[in-house]
Amino acid sequence: MTAQPQIELSNIDKHYGAFHALRDINLTIENGQFVALVGPSGCGKSTLLRSLAGLESISGGTMKIAGEVMNGVPPRKRDVAMVFQSYALYPHMSVLDNLTYSLRLKRRPKVEAEVAANEVAATTGLQKLLKRLPRELSGGQRQRVAMGRAIIRHPKAFLFDEPLSNLDAALRVHMRKEIRALHDRLKATSVYVTHDQIEAMTMADHVVVMREGVIEQQGAPLELYDRPANMFVAGFIGSPAMNFVEGTVDDSGAHVTLTLPDAPSIGIGRALGPGRKVTLGLRPEFLRLATGDKAGLRLSVTTVESTGATTYISSLGEPEIVVVVNGRTDVAAGDTIALTIAPENVHVFDPETGMAI
Template sequence: MASIDIDNVRKNYGAVPVLHGVDLTIKDGEFIVLVGPSGCGKSTLLRTVAGLEEVSSGEIRIGGARVNERHPKDRDIAMVFQSYALYPHMNVAENMSYSLRLRRAAKERIASAVSNAAGKLGLEPLLERRPKALSGGQRQRVAMGRAIVRQPKAFLFDEPLSNLDARLREQMRAEIKTLHRDLGATSIYVTHDQIEAMTLADRVVAMHGGIVQQVGSPLELYDRPANLFVASFIGSPAMNLLKGTYDASGAEAGIVLPDGTRIALSGPYALQSGTEVTLGIRPEHVVLSPIDGLPARVSLVEPTGFGIILHLSVHDLPLIAFTLDRTRLQSGPTTAIAFPPEHLHLFDGAGNRVVRAN
């Protein structure tokens, strides 16, 4: 096990920059999830740590030692690929033991490592099978097994669950978490699935356009998104974002929406009156049918089973609300809503979070 330091890492493909100076310190034993939309550079960052891509500038250290010039084989890391990348001409046991055989480990050690890993992953009955005789979930397990037999310094996961169906994905997600708890290995996990990011991570790294947008615990990102990208990317259904202008006049500060509606904020913010801002509120924080609220039209009701998603429009502004209250299924064409000030997020013109001025 080891810590991983990523120090101002840049990566260009020809003239196209993919990573714009990424800094990240991963503690020994930490589970880090890189999350972001396709093309945000998260996979590229992972591959630079693995040594499958060279960095254009910056430094990567594993366990304190610079590894920029080291080949993947000399970095002592294991990686699980999205496509599993099992060796088709080897059976499960051979797939799992390949790394140890390359290192000329003793036969007894190989056998015990393989049976140990197979036991953890429930692969014992499959050891003699070739990959093509396995189901998707089993192949995924073999790929994990191949990573853990070696006890490497760090595990790298490149969207390992993307090819599985929803149910299996949930199951494997829990298994990966259990495995990490048992092994305590430093892990970097790349995904575009925010649920995976939220559930697995000690810390989530949200990336966009080759830049780290925010690093923090899952709930930190959810409760205090640093900017508009994180606010809209984390959470499903996504946070409602309304454009307006900041208004510090009157008893309490507020936001004036384009149609003139004023929404009260709690406490003043460090902003000039008249500044263009974006107001954010999560769908589950929209209060329905308060005593005195804004009139809203219900345009669509989506029951998810767990709860209900209501598509609303407030003076022609689209808005989404989420509620667990099933009586809302029969709600009429109109309702009223309110925005509790303590649940409002404010972002300035550049999209960065604005904090309350105390």
């Protein structure tokens, strides 16, 4: 017998007056899966999460959690736990009291609540902080308390609403590892909203890319990276973003002449109709500096930025081309460089629809 999905969203719509915030959302989340909802501000990802939590009412469609229809069910009866960006801790309560609050509301015995809190504290590394107030904690510690308060309820799903946005870069990297490790230990079902595609790629089993209330594409992180369905997903997944260059398929059907100075030609590893207008997607990390007399895409360098382990080279002109080089390079601003890329690493899109060809 096939296991029942933990969350099922079927044809979900959400309207705010004339504004269509969610459009025909279909998403299945398996028990124990970590799903990231990602996209630019205003794409509908937080609205979808809040709808799951019951904080927003949907305008159409069916929402199920653990097989039960949740349409119209109030938040307190959905058995989900939400972790907010703002932590949402009670400032006058100790860490222990924040952790046990939901259990005390259910009139659980004090001893039972404290035993549960100590177990959660051990899981989240809060054992030595139970007597402190939120103002005496660091940002990362407050986020642990917020997660602990969710864990203690043993919910059917954890809902994370950009929980790391208030942390500095180094702590975000540390906390995303902690959240993923915690998810694995608890064998939980997690839905995680973020605008940071690196967080989505590194934490999630399944990534859902949204734009203007629509799911543009969903799948495993590397599936979206390797086979983006359209230019939006291709440009959103990957850092630095994919380069896009217009061109025309030449008479051979297997090369594209680019609309760049000197009209360079790039192999596309497939046959298309000669004369067809296309947009090529070239990931910066797959572009290679050409050596010797090897022909390639010639660019005038405008900036060179090195982090020590990686060098970022940017070209002058429109469109800007970004190249990622492992290690260091002698290339300097003002130089002219030649680049090559293997045909299997070239993405081809229809310039009118933006869809992958």
